Amino acid sequence: MKNIKSQNRRDFLKSSALAGGGLMISFSWFSSAKAAETMQELNLPEPVWSELAAYIKITPDNVVKILVPNPEFGQNVMTSLPMMVAEELDVDWKNVVVEMSTHDNVKYGAQFTGGSNSVRMYWKPLRNAGAAARQMLIEAAAQTWGVAASEITTKAGVLLHSSGKKTNYGEMASKAATLPVPKEVKLKAPKDFSIVSHSKKNIEGVKVVTGKPLFGMDYKVDGMLISMVQHPPAFGMKLKSFDATAVKKMPGIKDVFSFKLYDEGFEQAGFDTRTFNEMIAIVGNSTWEVMNARKKLIVQWEAVGDVKETMMGRSGKREVTVPGRLETTSAQFEMMAEYAKRPAQQLRKDGDPETAFKNAAQIIERTYNAPFLAHNCMEPMNFFAHVQEDKALVAGPLQAPGWVEPTLSKLLNLPADKIEIQMTRMGGGFGRRAYGSYVYEAARISQKMKAPVKLIYTREDDMTYGIYRPMYTATYRAALDANKNLIGFHVKGGGIPENPVHANRFPAGAVDNYLAEGWEIPSNITIGAFRAPRSNFNAAAEQSFLDEVAAAMGKDPIEMRLELLKRAKENPVGNNNDYDANRYIGVLELLKEKSGWGKPENAGKKRGVAAYFCHASYAGHVVDMVIKDGQPYVEAVTSAIDCGVVVNPDAARNMVQGAVVDGIGNSFYGALTHKDGVAEQTNFHNYRMIRHNEAPKKIDVHFVQSELDPTGLGEPPFPPVFGAVANALFQTTGKRYYNQPFKVELEKPKS
Amino acid sequence: MAKYNLKINGKARQVDVDPNTPMLWVLRDSLNLVGTKFGCGMAQCGACTIHIDGNAVRSCVLPVSAIGKQEVTTIEGLSEKGDHPVQKAWLEHDVAQCGYCQTGQIMTATALLKSNPNPSDADIDAAMSGNICRCGTYLRIKDAIKTAAKTSNAK
Numbered sequence: 092m093k094n095i096k097s098q099n100r101r102d103f104l105k106s107s108a109l110a111g112g113g114l115m116i117s118f119s120w121f122s123s124a125k126a127a128e129t130m131q132e133l134n135l136p137e138p139v140w141s142e143l144a145a146y147i148k149i150t151p152d153n154v155v156k157i158l159v160p161n162p163e164f165g166q167n168v169m170t171s172l173p174m175m176v177a178e179e180l181d182v183d184w185k186n187v188v189v190e191m192s193t194h195d196n197v198k199y200g201a202q203f204t205g206g207s208n209s210v211r212m213y214w215k216p217l218r219n220a221g222a223a224a225r226q227m228l229i230e231a232a233a234q235t236w237g238v239a240a241s242e243i244t245t246k247a248g249v250l251l252h253s254s255g256k257k258t259n260y261g262e263m264a265s266k267a268a269t270l271p272v273p274k275e276v277k278l279k280a281p282k283d284f285s286i287v288s289h290s291k292k293n294i295e296g297v298k299v300v301t302g303k304p305l306f307g308m309d310y311k312v313d314g315m316l317i318s319m320v321q322h323p324p325a326f327g328m329k330l331k332s333f334d335a336t337a338v339k340k341m342p343g344i345k346d347v348f349s350f351k352l353y354d355e356g357f358e359q360a361g362f363d364t365r366t367f368n369e370m371i372a373i374v375g376n377s378t379w380e381v382m383n384a385r386k387k388l389i390v391q392w393e394a395v396g397d398v399k400e401t402m403m404g405r406s407g408k409r410e411v412t413v414p415g416r417l418e419t420t421s422a423q424f425e426m427m428a429e430y431a432k433r434p435a436q437q438l439r440k441d442g443d444p445e446t447a448f449k450n451a452a453q454i455i456e457r458t459y460n461a462p463f464l465a466h467n468c469m470e471p472m473n474f475f476a477h478v479q480e481d482k483a484l485v486a487g488p489l490q491a492p493g494w495v496e497p498t499l500s501k502l503l504n505l506p507a508d509k510i511e512i513q514m515t516r517m518g519g520g521f522g523r524r525a526y527g528s529y530v531y532e533a534a535r536i537s538q539k540m541k542a543p544v545k546l547i548y549t550r551e552d553d554m555t556y557g558i559y560r561p562m563y564t565a566t567y568r569a570a571l572d573a574n575k576n577l578i579g580f581h582v583k584g585g586g587i588p589e590n591p592v593h594a595n596r597f598p599a600g601a602v603d604n605y606l607a608e609g610w611e612i613p614s615n616i617t618i619g620a621f622r623a624p625r626s627n628f629n630a631a632a633e634q635s636f637l638d639e640v641a642a643a644m645g646k647d648p649i650e651m652r653l654e655l656l657k658r659a660k661e662n663p664v665g666n667n668n669d670y671d672a673n674r675y676i677g678v679l680e681l682l683k684e685k686s687g688w689g690k691p692e693n694a695g696k697k698r699g700v701a702a703y704f705c706h707a708s709y710a711g712h713v714v715d716m717v718i719k720d721g722q723p724y725v726e727a728v729t730s731a732i733d734c735g736v737v738v739n740p741d742a743a744r745n746m747v748q749g750a751v752v753d754g755i756g757n758s759f760y761g762a763l764t765h766k767d768g769v770a771e772q773t774n775f776h777n778y779r780m781i782r783h784n785e786a787p788k789k790i791d792v793h794f795v796q797s798e799l800d801p802t803g804l805g806e807p808p809f810p811p812v813f814g815a816v817a818n819a820l821f822q823t824t825g826k827r828y829y830n831q832p833f834k835v836e837l838e839k840p841k842s
Numbered sequence: 843m844a845k846y847n848l849k850i851n852g853k854a855r856q857v858d859v860d861p862n863t864p865m866l867w868v869l870r871d872s873l874n875l876v877g878t879k880f881g882c883g884m885a886q887c888g889a890c891t892i893h894i895d896g897n898a899v900r901s902c903v904l905p906v907s908a909i910g911k912q913e914v915t916t917i918e919g920l921s922e923k924g925d926h927p928v929q930k931a932w933l934e935h936d937v938a939q940c941g942y943c944q945t946g947q948i949m950t951a952t953a954l955l956k957s958n959p960n961p962s963d964a965d966i967d968a969a970m971s972g973n974i975c976r977c978g979t980y981l982r983i984k985d986a987i988k989t990a991a992k993t994s995n996a997k
Contacts, residue, residue: 165940165977292936299941300932300948301924302877302917309876317871342843342860378880379860379867469881469889469942469976518879518942519976550882741936745982749939752978775886775974784967786980 147176147224153248153261155182158192160213162204162490163295164520166805167742170294172213174738178286179221179278182260183247189294194492194512201493202514205525205620207706207803210738214801215278222276224267228260231267281736281798290741295516305516307487308547310475315543316345317378318536319385321371322556325768326616327417329395330369337387338373343380347373347388350535352528353502358403362494365528366557366617372536378547395615413615417768423587424460426612427564430585431458435608438594441664444570447579447604451570455643459567459632461831462762464560464621465778470518471553476533477543482509485534487545488517488524495527502531503538522620526558554778555770559763560621562587563628567636570604575644577602577655582633585610588618591625596704597675598637600668601655616765622753623806626705627813631758631831634701634814639827648700648818649683670704677795678702678709678731685793686713686729699819703811706803708734709795712751712811716819723823723837725755725787725816733795734804744792747808751790754812756781759834779834846906850875851919861907866890868906869916877917877945881974888973891946892916898953900972917945920952928952931990939977947973951987960991 148156157173173189194202225245232250233240244251251257281288298305323329335347349371353359371388375381396415401408448454474487483503489495492512500507517524533546548556563586570579580602584592590609599605621627641651653676660672679702687693688700702711715727728751737743760779764771772778813831820828820837828836848855850873857872864883869875869892878901881889885900892901893915920926928951938944947970954961954969961969966984975983 165938167939290936292933293938295941296933296936296938297924299938299944300917300929301920302875302945304876306879306942308880311874311876377859377867377871379863379871382867382883383860383862467976469879469887469940469974471880517940519940521976547880550884550887745936745939745979748981749978752980753976756978774884775882776884780887780974780976781978782972782974783970783980783983786978788963788981790981 147180147220149224149260149264151261151264153186153259154188155180155186155248155260156188156190158190160192160202161209162202162488162492162514162517163191164204164488164490164517164524166204166209166746167293167739168204168209170291170742171210171738172217173294174286174291175214175217176221178284179218180225181245181247184286184291186248191514194496194514196493196496196507201491203493203525204490204520205522207708207806210801211707211803218278219276222278223273226273226276227267227270228263230270231263232258235263235266287738288736288740291739293742306470306518307473307475307515308470308518310486310515310545312475312477312543315475315545316374316376316540317381318372318374318533318544318546319381319549320532320536320546320552321373321385321388321390322367322552323392325392325417326366326557326765327395327415327768328392329367330371331391331393333371333391334389335371337389338384341380341384341387343376344384345374345376346540347371348539350539352531352535356401357501358401358408360403360494360498362491362526363498363528364526364558364617364619365531370532372539374536374540374544382549398615412613414613415615418614418616418765419767420462420764420771423562423765427460427562427585427587430610430612431564431566431583433610435583435585435610438592438607438609439599439665440606441599441602442604444579444581444604444606448568448570448581450572451579452573453571453575453643455569455571455640457567457636457639457827457829459565459635459829461563461628461631462764463562463616463618464757464761465554465763465772466519466521466523466558466621467554467778467780468517468519468521468523471550472524472529472548472556473546474530474533475543475545476530476537478503478534478538481505482511483534484511484513485530486513486515487530487533488515488520489527489530490517490520490522490524491527494525495530498527498531499534503534521622522624523558526619550775551773554763554773557617558619559616560624560627561589561591561618563591565591565628565632567632569636569640569643571643577640577644579604581606583608583610584629585612587612587614587616589625591628593625593629593669595665595667595669596629597659597668597670598655600663600665600670600672601659603664605664615768622750623705623810626703626806626810630701630703630705630810631813631817634703634811635817635827635829638699638814638818638821647689649679649688652702653679670709674709674733674795675702675704678711678733681793681795682711682713682729682731685731685791688713697819697822699815699817699822701811701814701818703807703814705810706806708732708802708804708807710747710808710811712808712815714812714815714819716823718823723820724785725819727789728787728791730790730792730808731795732792732804732808733797734807735797735799735801737794738801740794743794743804746804747792748790750808751812752781752786754809755787755816756785758813758816758831760832762832762835844907846909848906848909848914849911850914851916857906859906861905863906865892865901865904865906865909865914869901875916875918879942879946881943881946886974887943887946888950889943889946891949891973893949893953896953896956898950917949920948926952927994928955928986928990931986931993934989935982935986937979937982937986939979943973943975947975947983951983951990955987955991955994959995961987
């Protein structure tokens with residue numbers, strides 16, 4: 092690893108003249124120590140240590156163009172990142188033009204969208220770039236007018252001198268481009284912001300509502316062919332043989348062939364996850380022709396058996412054996428229950444939990460389960476590729492261009508600088524598009540066809556391919572003494588194929604005797620990041636459990652949490668607790684106030700509460716549930732979030748509201764189950780998604796007023812929804828719900 | 843293959859395609875009108891919603907051979923300048939997150955308001971529940987429909 096602390100990012104600011112006049116300022120920087128920690132926490136692969144950059148361009152006619160480095164998947168970075176530049180540059184937001192940059196690992200770094208990371212990673216560098224450009228424009232005006240720079244001020248893209256002289260940025264841009272980049276820039280204090288923290292509309296809003304070609308699905312070039320792939324029908328199966336005679340005779344079909352994605356012994360990096368290595372490509376002139384012809388394909392599949400794979404992780408190369416068994420969900424849950432009884436890996440231990448539980452007057456023990464979830468992005472996976480002898484262009488929706496590039500380079504045997512990656516707007520991502528296997532499939536097919544090809548997954552292809560949110564289970568135990576004080580806490584969690592436990596999060600640090608353990612079961616069903624990985628299960632399980640513990644202690648669930656957090660703040664147990672107890676308390680206090688928790692006017696409401704910490708932010712919800720048409724329905728939600736400075740408040744509220752709806756939907760309905768390796772849900776007729784009439788009537792979102800640097804927002808509001816829903820279900824039905832999705836439990840006949 | 847003379851967004855268009863080709867792919871592949879989206883291919887998500895003689899239909903299961911002389915309207919033809927009251931309301935409420943489903947949502951909402959200029963919450967629920975939004979923007983969709991109802995009626 093490079094010694095990142097020794098780098099001064101201002102050294103990397105560069106300016107240059109634009110062809111035709113104007114100023115272009117680019118910068119690159121090495122991640123700060125804090126960002127480095129975040130990256131470690133996320134367990135991201137190595138290239139994140141390289142440079143990151145963005146550009147500002149100013150034309151003589153005063154148009155400011157800001158390039159956005161990170162791909163857009165609905166988190167609104169195409170608006171929020173430029174707002175940060177424009178704030179320090181001091182320009183009129185109306186004159187800002189925003190453009191998505193292409194990928195360049197050398198200039199920009201990984202350009203990763205995910206981990207609720209975009210705003211927090213770019214917060215300082217983008218503002219520095221804006222401030223540096225502004226200072227250069229001031230200096231250019233000072234030299235032109237023969238006055239001191241200190242006498243010049245700026246306002247919305249205009250340079251003003253105390254004598255009354257004024258001009259706009261565009262007039263000075265060409266001269267500014269010849270000046271040295273300032274070594275020091277002063278950034279505004281949050282109280283002086285006039286763009287940041289002031290809601291701005293989605294920069295691509297008009298294009299969205301008029302149906303402009305923004306998405307990968309819409310990407311088109313002359314002579315482009317359409318391709319689909321047929322993957323095995325079950326996890327644990329592979330291609331044996333196929334007969335494409337009938338397919339090839341269908342109109343518009345160019346070719347049908349099988350291909351392998353990775354060569355024997357390929358060393359897979361962290362995000363090279365792929366479910367099936369050999370598939371059949373059907374290539375033709377139009378989508379419908381390919382879709383239709385594909386139905387005539389005759390294929391024999393066979394069991395793949397145990398497979399050895401080579402993985403390249405942070406700790407180096409390791410061989411893993413992927414078991415060949417054809418999985419069935421009910422058997423998987425039984426296996427998890429069996430594993431849960433075995434000794435597990437200790438993840439954290441404080442005090443003497445064994446003795447605490449032995450001496451307890453009361454022990455509460457509960458087990459929580461959750462199934463695989465499919466991401467179900469509205470835009471199914473797709474990608475364009477044009478691979479030629481000496482270069483390749485790929486374009487489409489993906490979250491991690493910087494990690495796709497090295498793999499593409501290996502697969503195509505082309506140097507990275509001969510591979511151009513263009514990022515289209517993504518029709519949702521939720522973690523799914525951090526895994527580039529569909530990009531590589533498109534590239535392989537284009538390579539074989541020697542033509543530009545767009546690969547399209549049908550919904551069925553998308554839903555049955557894998558890379559799901561893992562299956563999880565966790566057993567929580569709490570020890571209470573005779574006075575109902577919490578004296579011991581134990582969590583033992585596991586999953587297929589990873590354990591969900593965050594050992595150093597609350598209530599670690601708040602209980603004297605604490606034990607966290609984890610275990611894992613390998614599987615051939617592939618998994619990947621899903622909005623707030625692991626947290627999305629932990630918050631459901633832990634926050635439901637705390638609700639029961641509070642009840643056993645005879646305490647209000649918010650007061651009980653506040654007492655524990657007070658302990659963690661004033662006299663923490665252990666020294667490696669992940670969270671800031673004070674910010675946690677702040678969110679719960681705000682939630683209490685805004686929801687009118689415990690107020691007489693809300694006495695009749697059936698309410699559930701939960702709060703959670705992840706991605707450096709704190710989020711809590713109070714869920715109000717009623718019975719509608721005989722079914723529990725979340726009618727209203729109050730949300731409180733601490734994510735530091737809120738860059739674009741209305742868009743931030745939108746994202747929290749969306750996370751709440753997503754959380755309600757997945758907690759009630761989300762499940763991808765298997766029978767003998769075959770995914771039992773294939774499309775939206777049998778994978779239930781939350782719909783318009785099931786969304787709450789009201790979701791009030793409140794942010795903690797803060798001048799702290801921004802922390803994550805895309806993920807943190809999602810996990811606690813599950814816990815709040817479970818707790819509201821108890822208030823509504825008198826029954827606790829331990830197994831997701833809750834709808835299945837609700838529909839079980841009463842015994 | 844067969845030739846079809848279609849009236850799309852007020853213009854005469856001719857396509858030469860297999861009669862079973864869903865309108866979705868005629869629009870997207872043959873006519874380059876890509877505002878109509880592919881989401882499920884089985885009329886379950888509403889991303890492909892268009893208007894046939896003013897009624898909202900799912901174009902992913904509607905064969906081109908069934909169109910005949912009926913008028914087809916897509917998001918591209920909803921307004922000339924993107925200023926239909928429903929589109930304006932969508933912008934006012936900044937509804938979109940990823941945006942992929944929103945053209946289908948707008949087409950469904952527009953058809954609703956045409957048949958029911960003052961929809962109740964229950965009317966909106968009934969009309970809009972066939973359109974999935976994975977980002978969960980349903981509240982804003984409802985608010986935008988109410989705003990559009992007001993502004994349309996004020997004209």
